[in-house]
Amino acid sequence: MLGRSAVVLGGSVAGLCAAGALARHFDEVVVLERDVLPPDAQHRRGVPQSKHPHFMLNSGRRAINELFPGFEDDLIAGGGMLLNPSLDAAYLNEDGWAARKASAMTMIYTSRVLIERVLRDKVRALPNVTIREDVTVQGLDLDQGSVTGVLLQQGSDLQERIAADLVVDALGRGSSVMSWLAEKGWAEPPVKTLDAKVTYISRWYDLPSEEERPESWWWKHIVIMPTLDPSPDKPDEHSYLSNFFPIDGNRAIACMGSWGLDMPRTVEDFTLSAKRLRTPLFAAAMEQSTPTSEVHLTRSTGNVWRRFDKVNGPAGLVFVGDSICAFNPFYAQGMSSASMSAVLLKQSLEKVPTLDRGFAQRFTKDQVALLKVPWTMAMARDQGYECGEGTETVSRWRQRLSTYAGGKAFQLITSAAREDDVIDEHFAKVFNLDESLGDMFRSPRVLYGLARQVVRSRLGRTTIPYGFDPMQDPPADDYTPKAAS
Known part of the structure; x- marks a missing residue:
């Protein structure tokens, strides 16, 4: 074990995943949650976004399954559906309905409340993890440059202190941790923002x-x-x-x-x-x-990246989920990024013999490469809108380029993926945060396939039709190539 106790601030997806990462390395893990948690798959005050769709990307599925073996099976047993979107979804793009065809991409469709319920069940099954509900976290206790505990209050009780060898901030977009540190004289990190309204x-x-x-x-x-x-x-x-x-x-x-x-x-x-x-x-x-x-x-949908890697923060404090990097929820990156950060935390803890003072800073710097992939994808689209505000807004000509990349280029990629298995595999990896857009476009084979798709489309030589009339029902025909007998 690397320490006696670890404390997670927040009991949503990011916090629950962090608890799974910490449980193997500390005698006790305590998750502090403001809400009273429902026993079943129900909405709660602290997760208003649970009322909207949530995509469970492949990268997130794998990450949570690594932290909690059997998670995916339990999610499906609870009612989640493992589907192939290009075969099971009616997809209307600029030109009309797309044709149905099986692809490399699969996805589990379910509600956010079921995802959290299954995760809570997994966490509660860990013998050294405790979830404390209806708790208000009021600050951090620091000593000689290290976080040594968490200050909290439960109901009308007096303020309580919990000792901690490591604290994980999973309080989300509204986390007060940075303001608590600033009050104690710590430098605030630079913040990247882009709110596309x-x-x-x-x-x-x-x-x-x-x-x-x-x-x-x-x-x-x-x-x-x-x-x-x-x-x-x-x-x-x-x-x-x-x-x-x-x-x-x-x-x-x-x-x-x-x-x-x-x-x-x-x-x-x-x-x-x-x-x-x-x-x-x-x-x-x-x-x-x-x-x-x-x-x-x-409407709370702006992209925000608090660059804690750019400042020297206190020892014993790390950040996961929206507390460090929050994305436009349209792009379904939040849960997967948070769970992948938790896996990185688990892997980082496995590499160290002791929890030294530099651990938190090293983890935060290592986390940058992970967060850069979804951040770049979010910027590629949101920078195309004139209504956008924030540090990452761009000139008008770059907005037009982003608009093209987010529209016409995306349409080209999806149409080419239906004709070309190599592009299909790369696109599935990019969509699921397993590959960056840059890596995809650096592949000569991908560039060749896209160019070939442009030529074939102009000559009318594509093998799979597209552009079906949106005023009619989407075509039910399955254009998946049949295996040779």
């Missing part, structure tokens, strides 16, 4: 039973990409990124979001906006399902 709205539905669904419902998931049409007369809804997203319990979340636009807040306006999307399928799916919630709206 993303707002998204969601409403929950019970789906009709399998027997009651229309025959045309081959799909499990509907995705409507925003159009790049610059016409000022187009409806705002044509600029929405929309998902009819399946989750556990034969339910779905209808979600619409945009960059820099006002979004509907009432049920009536939500329904009208769905009818103005580029296809009638989305509104029809809502109409044939049973609503079970009001409209939930989120």
Whole structure:
């Protein structure tokens, strides 16, 4: 063991994963959570984003499974669905519906509340981990440049101190840890920011039973990409990124979001906006399902990276999840980045014989390479919007380049992936944070495949059709090549 006690601030996905990483190396691990945690898969005050869709990327699945063996099986047993998005989703891009075809990418579809419930069950099964609920963390105790404990209060009790050999900040975007350190004279880190003014709205539905669904419902998931049409007369809804997203319990979340636009807040306006999307399928799916919630709206979506690697912080303190790097939630990177950071923490602890004063700083610097991959992907899209604000805004010509990269280039990649297994494999790795965009575009084979796709498209020689009429049902034909007999 590397120490007697470790304390995790926050009991959400990042904090629970951190607890799994610490449990092997400390006699006792204490997770401090402000909320009273529900015993089942239910919403709670501290995770308002649980009311919106959450993608479980492959990298996140592997990371959590490494920390908690059997997690993926338990998630599926609880109602999660392992699907192949390019085969099981109706995908509407700029040109129309895409053709169905199996690909290298798989994904588990489920609700955020089920993910957290399964994780809590896994953490509670660890004999040396305790989750303390309804706790307010009030500060850190420092001695000679090291964090030695956490100050907290529970209910009306007097302030309490818990000794700690290592503290993990997993308090999310609103973490007060930096302000506590600044009050004690520690230098604040430089912060990278980019807020592209993303707002998204969601409403929950019970789906009709399998027997009651229309025959045309081959799909499990509907995705409507925003159009790049610059016409000022187009409806705002044509600029929405929309998902009819399946989750556990034969339910779905209808979600619409945009960059820099006002979004509907009432049920009536939500329904009208769905009818103005580029296809009638989305509104029809809502109409044939049973609503079970009001409209939930989120605007706290800016990208924020607190560069703790640029300053010398106190020993015994590390950061994971949104407390160090928060992403635009549209890109589904948060849970995976947090769990991957927890795996890095586990690996870093396995390499040291003792918990020396430099451990936290070394871990924070090592974490940069991990966070740079999702950060670069988020910037590639969000830097394309004039409404963006923050340190990472770019000139107008670079905005136009980002708009192209986030739109036309993305469309080229996805269409080429349906024709080219090599590009399909690279795209799946990039989407799942297993490879950077830069690494993908440095591959001569990928560049050749993209160029070939452009030529074939212009000559009408692609093998898989695309651009099916969005006003019609998406085609059910499966264009996956049949294995040779």
